[in-house]
Amino acid sequence: MGCLQSTQTAQHNVKKIKAGVAQLRQLYNINPKVLGSGTFGKVFQAENKSDSSHKVAIKVISKQKLSREEIEALHDEVAILQNLDHPNIVKYYETYDDVKFIYLVMELCPGGELFEKLTSNMQPFGENQAASIMDKLLRAIIHCHKQNIVHRDIKPENIMYGNDGEVKFIDFGLAKQTAKANQKLHTVAGTPYFISPEVLNGNYGKECDLWSLGVVLYLMITGKYPFDGNSRAEVFTKIQKGQFSFPESVQKKVTPECIDIVKKMLTVDRNKRLSGENALKHPWFEKCLKKLEGSSNILDVEVMKKLREFKGSSTLKKAALNVLVKMLNPKEIEGLRIEFQKIDTDNSGFIEIQELENALKNANYDMSANEIKQIVSELDYSGNHKINYTEFLAATISVQKFLTHQKLEAIFRQFDIDGNNEITQENIKDAMAKLGKDISQEELEEIMKRHDYSGDKAISIDEFKKMILGND
Structure with a gap:
């Protein structure tokens, strides 16, 4: 889990559960x-x-x-x-x-650490590869910052490859969620080579993560640390002065845009440092990440139909589909990730009402403002008044395509807490707590009314399957 230290309680408490x-x-x-x-x-x-x-x-x-x-x-x-x-x-x-x-x-992230990839290669990453990785890491850190979460320990050892080959941030043991967007932190935390000047000074905010990402980018393209020395004190002195340079051999190989973005991410004055959003707009990404030929920013109409059809699903069905989505290989749903990013224009990792309205307008898809608000409300399984990535996938995947018998049984077992081959109200309550969700007695009664077709006060696996595949 990384280094654990006492922090103020995050905004959503972990639900206590009975299951062991x-x-x-x-x-x-x-x-x-x-x-x-x-x-x-x-x-x-x-x-x-x-x-x-x-x-x-x-x-x-x-x-x-x-x-x-x-x-x-x-x-x-x-x-x-x-x-x-x-x-x-x-x-x-x-x-x-x-x-x-x-x-x-x-x-499970079986692809190993980014650090391992860097040390196993005999040469630094190429610019296009580095840009592809940094694009994804910036989007992830923007998602964190939008929720006032500062990672505080970004380094290649805390970036791993999933089974789909995608890079993923891990280890949030030093992460901090603040009550206010611009709230300052004062505890010195992080790893020496990647720590920012303001963290060393004990007065910092989310900008420290951009500095750490700048160090990661420098490391990817040069194979070296920008701030190095014979002692920790020497490294810290160089960090506080922003004292680094590019090897001449690297300057001959990489583009001026690449050097420029690194310098702007490793700016000592945090107020002048690139934010995550501004970093993604840097010309370096446009140069390295060429748009796929024939790709479009217009939303797929089939996606909108799916969002519309998802309205009215019960809490249990939403939970079951959220579990299904998390079981899928990301490569299987790559197309839907692209559709999500078309709507999520501010790269926050959420879809808000205005973004959905804009996407529909851009696609010339007719839907009233009230219906758009209703869709967001219906898909909002997490209760944050936005559509999360998993919520979007749960509403738009082809359930018939991905719901194998094995996956159906695996999802059913998540809710059949006591292994009696049926799901009771108490099972649902405990399973939802295990997933970190609260559920009211009124919702439990509504679920049984809609999905206990036999009226025996429990949901069988056949009834569960009917619920997931049906439109009720």
Whole structure:
């Protein structure tokens, strides 16, 4: 989990749950081989018993090794991960808890660290490859910053490759979610080579993440750290002065635009440093990331039809489809990611009402303002008054195409908490808590009324399938 330290509670508290290791083992086959270990626990690979193609990472953290403050810090980290929903940020699935351990089920990133790619290559990355990686990392960090989350420990070791080959931020152990957008932080946190001048001075905000990304970019194109020295004190002195240069050999190989964006990200004055949004607009990206021939910014009409049809789905159906989406390989839904980005014009990782209105207008698709608001409200499973990435995918994927029998059974088991081959109101309540969601008694009664077709006060797997595939 990285370094844990006491932080103020994140804006959404982690829900306490009853499920422990017994239910964890009911759902997953856990490989005993340790993928990684740290001060507080170990990481294992596991696969879903009902769908072996769905593999996850499980972090097993010993409560006995944690102080009360460290447990609170861990809860804050999980709360932050629950708020994040972006293709270039590691996915959080669920939490299990018992007397001795906390079990975090996360997306598996089998492609290794960016650091490993850098050190295994005999030469630095090419500009186009570096630009592709940095484009995705900037979009991810904008998503964080829009929610007042500062990562504070960006470095190649905390950037991993998923099973789709996409880079993903991991380890939010030092991340901080502030109550206000421009609230300053004062605790010195981070890794020496990547730490910004203002962090060293103990008065900083989200701009520190852009500095760290600038160091990562310099490292990708040169194979060296911009600020190096024989001691930590020497490194820190160079950082505070912004004292770095490009090797002559690199200057001959890379474009002036590349050197310019690095300099603007490694500007000592944080007020003059590029923001994430402005960095994405830099000419370097336009030069390196050429638009695919024939690609269009016009929204696919089929996507809009799907959004329209999703209205009226029950809380259980929305939850089930959100689970399905997280089980899919991102390559399978690449087209929908592109459609999402067409609507998300400010790169926040959310779709807001005005953005959806603009996309519809651009596509000449007729829909009233009230219906647009209703769509956003219906898709807003997380309750933040916007459409998250996973919510968008849940509404627009072809369920018939992706819902195999194995995936159907795996999703059903997520809600069949006690393994009795049926889902009761109590099961739904516990399963939703495990996923970090609250559900009211009124919603539970509505779910049973709509989906307990036999009237036996429980939902069978056949009724569950009918719910997911149907329009009710």
